[in-house]
Amino acid sequence: MEYRELGSTGLTVSRVGVGGFAFAITPRREVARAIHRAIDLGLNYFDSARLYGSEGKIGAALRGRRERVVLAGKCHFRTPHEIEESLHTSLSQLQTDYLDIYHVHDLKSEAELEEIGAPGGILGLYEELKRQGKIRFIGVSGHDSQALVGALKTGRFVLVYGRYNPLARESAASVIPASRRLRRGFVAISALAWGIFSVPPEHHAFEVGGESLPGATAAFRYVLSNPDVDVALAGVRSAEELEELVAVSSLPPFGPEQSAQVVAQSESLGKGQGCTQCGVCLPCPAGIDIPLYFRYLTYLRDYRATQYPALTWQAYAKPFSEACTECGLCVQRCPFELPIVETLRTVDRLAREMRHPTYQDEPD
Numbered sequence: 001m002e003y004r005e006l007g008s009t010g011l012t013v014s015r016v017g018v019g020g021f022a023f024a025i026t027p028r029r030e031v032a033r034a035i036h037r038a039i040d041l042g043l044n045y046f047d048s049a050r051l052y053g054s055e056g057k058i059g060a061a062l063r064g065r066r067e068r069v070v071l072a073g074k075c076h077f078r079t080p081h082e083i084e085e086s087l088h089t090s091l092s093q094l095q096t097d098y099l100d101i102y103h104v105h106d107l108k109s110e111a112e113l114e115e116i117g118a119p120g121g122i123l124g125l126y127e128e129l130k131r132q133g134k135i136r137f138i139g140v141s142g143h144d145s146q147a148l149v150g151a152l153k154t155g156r157f158v159l160v161y162g163r164y165n166p167l168a169r170e171s172a173a174s175v176i177p178a179s180r181r182l183r184r185g186f187v188a189i190s191a192l193a194w195g196i197f198s199v200p201p202e203h204h205a206f207e208v209g210g211e212s213l214p215g216a217t218a219a220f221r222y223v224l225s226n227p228d229v230d231v232a233l234a235g236v237r238s239a240e241e242l243e244e245l246v247a248v249s250s251l252p253p254f255g256p257e258q259s260a261q262v263v264a265q266s267e268s269l270g271k272g273q274g275c276t277q278c279g280v281c282l283p284c285p286a287g288i289d290i291p292l293y294f295r296y297l298t299y300l301r302d303y304r305a306t307q308y309p310a311l312t313w314q315a316y317a318k319p320f321s322e323a324c325t326e327c328g329l330c331v332q333r334c335p336f337e338l339p340i341v342e343t344l345r346t347v348d349r350l351a352r353e354m355r356h357p358t359y360q361d362e363p364d
């Protein structure tokens with residue numbers, strides 16, 4: 001396993017990290033097996049978030065081995081009381097006294113950055129929690145590259161999580177060079193584009209430099225081939241899935257020609273498979289975060305994870321499909337011709353059902 005200095009933190013971390021989201025739908029015993037296997041393979045970066053609903057499983061699995069790993073958590077709340085409560089719960093669930101990194105989760109815009117960083121803003125609370133020793137470093141995660149670059153420039157975040165895969169390459173031109181220039185850590189998220197690259201090789205194999213590769217291998221290797229990616233998070237549901245991605249990390253990086261081949265073949269893979277989170281459909285005149293809706297759809301329909309959307313529904317209370325005027329702009333822009341308006345309606349319906357006490361965790 002290759003290791004990196006994580007920005008200016010002084011932490012040495014494995015280039016493959018373990019993502020915490022998919023553990024929400026993974027049985028406790030399998031989470032423990034995957035985590036122990038990860039540590040045995042030399043991985044030491046573990047991601048978690050209050051929203052994912054998997055902290056309890058991760059904490060139990062790390063019992064007795066906590067000091068051997070770098071543990072990152074995230075908080076999506078934006079009021080002091082909620083943040084303190086949330087961190088308290090995270091620490092208790094993760095069975096630890098401190099988090100190595102605590103992220104402002106899902107920073108949405110430069111305006112929000114300004115708000116949280118202003119005097120009296122919640123970033124001051126994060127800094128106080130750091131002084132108290134409850135967190136060691138402050139990071140930021142999100143999907144808006146401009147906001148993430150702006151966050152790095154403030155000098156108040158040592159680490160950034162940004163989306164990066166062969167279909168979503170914006171970070172390579174913005175967040176990644178900024179993190180390098182400013183000596184901050186860069187952790188790649190969505191390396192498999194929400195499962196789009198997990199398509200079985202019999203349906204779609206990548207031909208790269210004369211080799212035939214499964215999509216997950218091609219995408220993960222593409223991400224790790226960027227030398228400025230410090231850590232690529234592997235979102236796995238089993239020890240076996242983890243082993244496959246760890247094996248990819250020992251392969252030589254793609255050269256420019258091989259990377260271009262992966263990108264070219266990814267475009268056709270993306271068509272008809274689902275939302276790649278590319279953001280080309282934005283901005284929506286009604287202010288709707290369209291890629292977020294497609295993430296909700298994945299959580300609800302494919303992962304059957306109810307906790308994440310339930311919490312974000314309450315946390316953000318953003319305009320949902322009622323705000324859509326059906327102007328059609330997004331549909332014209334989406335390179336994959338996705339049924340955006342119908343998706344908004346479906347997610348709205350599922351989210352409403354989820355708040356109902358009779359919701360059965362089995363959306364159609």
Ligand code: SF4
Pocket residue numbers: 283284285286287288290323324325326327328329330331340341
């Ligand atoms: S159709 Fe709806 S979601 Fe799409 S851009 Fe127009 S208002 Fe926004």
Ligand code: SF4
Pocket residue numbers: 274275276277278279280281282290291294333334335336337338340
């Ligand atoms: S809906 Fe289409 S354009 Fe919008 S983020 Fe998804 S794939 Fe990209």
